[in-house]
Amino acid sequence: MTTALDIQGLRKTYHNGFTALKGIDLQVEQGDFFALLGANGAGKSTTIGIVSSLVNKTAGKVNIFGYDLDTQREQAKAQIGLVPQEFNFNMFEPVVEIVVNQGGYYGIPRQEAFVRAETLLKQLGLWEKAREQARNLSGGMKRRLMIARSLIHQPRLLILDEPTAGVDIEIRRSMWEFLRKLNAEGTTIILTTHYLEEAESLCRNIGIIDKGELIENTGMKQLLNRLDTESYVFDLASPLEHLPATSSNLCHCTLLDPTTLEVAFHKEHYSLNQVFSFLNQQSITVQSMRNKTNRLEQLFLELVEGNKA
Amino acid sequence: MNTQQKWIAYYTILIKEILRFTRIWKQTILPPVITTSLYFVIFGNLIGPQIGNMDGHRYIDFIMPGLIMMTVITNAYANVVASFYGSKFQGNIAEMLVSPTPNWIILAGFVSGGVARGMTVGVAVTVVSLFFTHLQMQHFWVMVTIVILTAVLFSLAGLINAVYAKSFDDINIIPTFVLTPLTYLGGVFYSIAMLSPLWQKVSLLNPVLYMVNGFRYGILGVSDIPLWVSYGVIMAFILMLGGYSMYLLNKGTGIRS
Incomplete structure (x- = not known):
């Protein structure tokens, strides 16, 4: 070529x-x-x-x-x-x-x-x-x-x-x-x-x-694959009183407000399907979801910060 | 680029330049015509008869070539300095710099634009002069070649000024403090034979004197300077300024970081 x-x-x-x-x-x-x-x-x-x-x-x-x-x-x-x-x-x-x-x-x-x-x-x-x-x-x-x-x-x-x-x-x-x-x-x-x-x-x-x-x-693609953590924000159908307990530190939940749940997970160990299974087990209904940040933006910042060090 | 493509690039710059100054004719063509008409009225018709003849010609006939030449010089210079600096200021000089158009074509295009404006205004002033006197044209081709070469020379000078200019003030300093004095002291309104020997020698250092006298020879057949000297001085300045302009463009002075 x-x-x-x-x-x-x-x-x-x-x-x-x-x-x-x-x-x-x-x-x-x-x-x-x-x-x-x-x-x-x-x-x-x-x-x-x-x-x-x-x-x-x-x-x-x-x-x-x-x-x-x-x-x-x-x-x-x-x-x-x-x-x-x-x-x-x-x-x-x-x-x-x-x-x-x-x-x-x-x-x-x-x-x-x-x-x-x-x-x-x-x-x-x-x-x-x-x-x-x-x-x-x-x-x-x-x-x-x-x-x-x-x-x-x-x-x-x-x-x-x-x-x-x-x-x-x-x-x-x-x-x-x-x-x-x-x-x-x-x-x-x-x-x-x-x-x-x-x-x-x-x-x-x-x-x-x-x-x-x-x-x-x-x-x-190669660059984006380097990102080992994905963060998603879920809009919930009904308010949550307690934060759901996760079984592993490879997946982490944060309740931003009663109807907004943030889930961060390591891509190598978790898939989005597993996250949904977990939410189903907890009887949590998701109305919509989005990436917390642009993935490339996250990587870009990491690389530039890394170059400063 | 082959020859035809270079010709197209040159023609494009020339057309762009002509459209630019004709689009703003109230700023570029009308003012010099009005100013020169006033010169004809005041110096030619009112004061001229009191002065009498100069070099065997009526005063108005004597100053006419100088006034036309003065207009050509200032307009050729003003066109290139304003257009080239304007392109730098707005950034659109980059349109040419990124293209394969060679620098000598860019130079030729801008200079031809300056010559076009100088000639347009020169012809307009000549037409106005016919209301006050009649045009003799003793040596037509001398008149034409001297006026074109002079316009080329001052277009080149305008481009060099624009290359170095960093603000709009910079494109007014040279015309005001250098060009105008040289033109007024270049034998437009008098023959240097009237001056003392010392000032005659000083006047010979003024390049405008050779252009005004060469042009006057073309129209009236009289000159303070031998014709070949006028051609020689003009050509020497063209070669010098042309070479320096190419050096600046190739180096990218004022246009490339």
């Missing part, structure tokens, strides 16, 4: 002496949906900036679909579409012009760029705003405009830096669907986000950057 992005020993020290990246090695395979996670200032945006030629690197090599960013810059850049974190288009330009002009920078004839722009803007629900100045769009629309702009040259690798920040849940879900479809059609996607639910839902592989170092690079 072809490697979409191959980063070797990437380092970046800014003029003020701050080292944002301390020698990162990262590979993203073609067709992957890859999550790049990290706290603010961890080095995600610097990595993306270097890959997309907006930040000069201090050392290291970057290959994009086999093209060396140093020696085959034009070919390497042609493979990438970038959706940056901040709105960075000319707010006074009409929406369609922003997308068509971006096509022009990739050498796409104006007429063809118009056709592509129409298709993309329709897919992203922006065609009705095509002739309006970009400053008149809502926050969610501006995010979608940046996605349309990044796709005009049909890139093989799409990099999204927090694409759903500040977007309402309905639009976020529709953007997820759009990105899933794009990935299914063959576009490799790298996503950074602070919504870990988003990363868990969309991505197959994950890299975690902390303080300029890649502290984790694995499959999403």
